[in-house]
Amino acid sequence: MSKGEFRVCDCCFLKIREFQSQSGTTQCSWNGLSPLADSAFLATFGFPDVQTPVVIVSCCYFPDCVPYYGHMYLTREHVCFFAYKSTLDPICIPYEDVAAVVKPEFYFINALQLKSSDRSWFFAEFNGHRDMAYSRLDQLLSAHRQQYKESDHTPESLKEMASQRRQSYLNSNQRKNIVVREDDDFVPLPPDETLSKMTKILDTELQSDVNQLYDSLFSDDHGHDFYERVMVSTKDMDISIGAWQPIAQCPADAMSSLCVSKERMTHFRKVESKHPPKVTFPGLPPYAECTRYQLCRHDQQPGARVWTRFVLAETLRMKKIPYADYFEIETRWVFTLDGNKFCHAEVGIIVHFIKSTWFNNQIISSTISESKEAFETWANAAVAELRQKGSVAAATPPKCTAATDKSFETKPTQRTSNAIASVTNSQPQHVATTSAMSSSVFNTIAQGVRQQPLWAFTIMICFYMLYSLHTVHSAMRLALQRSTQVEERLFQLTSATRTDEIEAVVATTLKQLQLCTSPRS
Known part of the structure; x- marks a missing residue:
C-alpha cells in the first residue's frame, strides 16, 4: 500500500x-x-x-x-x-x-x-x-474467585494448607532446622467468607498466637506504641490513637460505612493523623488528613481462653486532597490461629464510591496495587516486633464477654521521647492504611501522566500558549498606555509652541502699525 x-x-x-x-x-x-x-x-x-x-x-x-x-x-x-x-x-x-x-x-x-x-x-x-x-x-x-470460595475445606485439606504455610514461614526466615511436630494434628478454622468479597492484598504467616499478636500489635499498651512508632517513621504528624472502647459508643456513621464487614463487633477506636503523600504537585496540600475508625471482635475456643480468630474492620476517610469526598476505603484484617504458636494473617480491601467520577477505575487500581506493597512492609515490621517479643510471655487472655473484656480496657501508654528517637534512627517502615491510601489520588494523577505523555504534553502546550497570549496582551496594553502618554505630551508641546508664535506675530504687527502711524520728520 x-x-x-x-x-x-x-x-x-x-x-x-x-x-x-x-x-x-x-x-x-x-x-x-x-x-x-x-x-x-x-x-x-x-x-x-x-x-x-x-x-x-x-x-x-x-x-x-x-x-x-x-x-x-x-x-x-x-x-x-x-x-x-x-x-x-x-x-x-x-x-x-x-x-x-x-x-x-x-x-x-x-x-x-x-x-x-x-x-x-x-x-x-x-x-x-x-x-x-x-x-x-x-x-x-x-x-x-467464587470457585475458591466454595471449595470443600475438609479438615485434611485445612491441615495440609496450614502445614504448608508454617513450613513456608520457617523456610523464608532461615529456620529450616526447626521442626514443629506438635502442630501436625492442628485443624485451623475455615477461611473467612467475608474476605472473598474483597480484594486480598496480604496473605502471610506470623509466628505468634492470636492473643500475643493482639497484645503486641493492637492493644492499648504495647500495640499502641508499635502503631505509633511506625506512623512516626513514615513522617506522620498530629498522630492521635484513641483507646479501645465498647461498640455502643461508636458513632453511627462509622458503623454504616462498613459495607462488607456486617457482623457484630465488640470494640472500636479512632485513629487520626496527617500523612504526606508520596507524589506532590504545585498547589496541592502537603498533608492529607486521615481519619480511621477501627472496629474489632474475636472468637475463642469453647471453654478455653485461647483466641482462635481476631477480626479488625477499618474505614478510612481523607480530607484536603482531590476527590476526597468521592470515596471511602474499607479494610478487613483477619488473624486466624494456625498452630500452637502460628497465626495466619490476611487483609482485604475495597473502595466504596459515594459519588461517581471518571477516575473510579484509576483510584481502585492504584489503591489496590499500592496497598499490597504497603501491607507487605507492615508485615515485615510485625514479624520483627513479634520476634523481639517472642521471649516475653503474652498477657493473660481476656474473657469472651464483650462488656467485661479486660483486654480492651484502657491502659496507661508510654510515649516518651526516647521511643520516638529510637524510631527516627531506625529503618523507616510504612503504615499500610495511611501510606498507600492517602496518596492513592496523587499517584493516580501521576500514573495517568506517565501512561499518557501525549495528553500531558498537549496540556502543557495549551498552558504555554495561554501564558504567551497573556504576556503579549499585557505588553500591548503597556505599549498603548505609553503611546497615549507620548501623544498627550506632544499635544501639550505643540500647543505651547503655537501660542508663542502667535504672540510674536501680534507683536511684530503692532510695531509695524506704530511705524506707519507715526508723523514723518
Whole structure:
C-alpha cells in the first residue's frame, strides 16, 4: 500500500504498515490472522486439555511504545497473549496475579490494563470488542474467585494448607532446622467468607498466637506504641490513637460505612493523623488528613481462653486532597490461629464510591496495587516486633464477654521521647492504611501522566500558549498606555509652541502699525 492511497493520515499509514508487517500479509482485515487452534494453543502454553480458550479477541500488546499485534486468549484460569511477531514471548497471566482490570479513559480509549502487585500489562485496539472482553474477563475472574470460595475445606485439606504455610514461614526466615511436630494434628478454622468479597492484598504467616499478636500489635499498651512508632517513621504528624472502647459508643456513621464487614463487633477506636503523600504537585496540600475508625471482635475456643480468630474492620476517610469526598476505603484484617504458636494473617480491601467520577477505575487500581506493597512492609515490621517479643510471655487472655473484656480496657501508654528517637534512627517502615491510601489520588494523577505523555504534553502546550497570549496582551496594553502618554505630551508641546508664535506675530504687527502711524520728520 502506498501512502495516500486511501487518503489516510501519516499516523494511520504507519499503523497500517506496522500491522501488515507483523501479520505478513496485506490481504487480512483488522481482525488479523486466524487464532491458534486449540491443540496448538495448549502445546504453546503447556496447558492441559481442560484449559482450552473460552474467549478469543484480536488486539495488540504495548510493552513500551511499539505495539505487538496478536490474539488474547481467556481460559478458565489464565489470560494469555500470543503475538504474530516471534520476537515476543507468549504472555501467560494467572488469575491469582490479577489485582485489578482497568479501562483507561485517556488517549487509548479502546484499551484494557491488567495490574498485579509488581507490574502491569497494557492491551489496546480491540476493534470495538473492548467492552465485551472486559465483561468476559470480569465474569471469569469472579467465577474463579467464587470457585475458591466454595471449595470443600475438609479438615485434611485445612491441615495440609496450614502445614504448608508454617513450613513456608520457617523456610523464608532461615529456620529450616526447626521442626514443629506438635502442630501436625492442628485443624485451623475455615477461611473467612467475608474476605472473598474483597480484594486480598496480604496473605502471610506470623509466628505468634492470636492473643500475643493482639497484645503486641493492637492493644492499648504495647500495640499502641508499635502503631505509633511506625506512623512516626513514615513522617506522620498530629498522630492521635484513641483507646479501645465498647461498640455502643461508636458513632453511627462509622458503623454504616462498613459495607462488607456486617457482623457484630465488640470494640472500636479512632485513629487520626496527617500523612504526606508520596507524589506532590504545585498547589496541592502537603498533608492529607486521615481519619480511621477501627472496629474489632474475636472468637475463642469453647471453654478455653485461647483466641482462635481476631477480626479488625477499618474505614478510612481523607480530607484536603482531590476527590476526597468521592470515596471511602474499607479494610478487613483477619488473624486466624494456625498452630500452637502460628497465626495466619490476611487483609482485604475495597473502595466504596459515594459519588461517581471518571477516575473510579484509576483510584481502585492504584489503591489496590499500592496497598499490597504497603501491607507487605507492615508485615515485615510485625514479624520483627513479634520476634523481639517472642521471649516475653503474652498477657493473660481476656474473657469472651464483650462488656467485661479486660483486654480492651484502657491502659496507661508510654510515649516518651526516647521511643520516638529510637524510631527516627531506625529503618523507616510504612503504615499500610495511611501510606498507600492517602496518596492513592496523587499517584493516580501521576500514573495517568506517565501512561499518557501525549495528553500531558498537549496540556502543557495549551498552558504555554495561554501564558504567551497573556504576556503579549499585557505588553500591548503597556505599549498603548505609553503611546497615549507620548501623544498627550506632544499635544501639550505643540500647543505651547503655537501660542508663542502667535504672540510674536501680534507683536511684530503692532510695531509695524506704530511705524506707519507715526508723523514723518
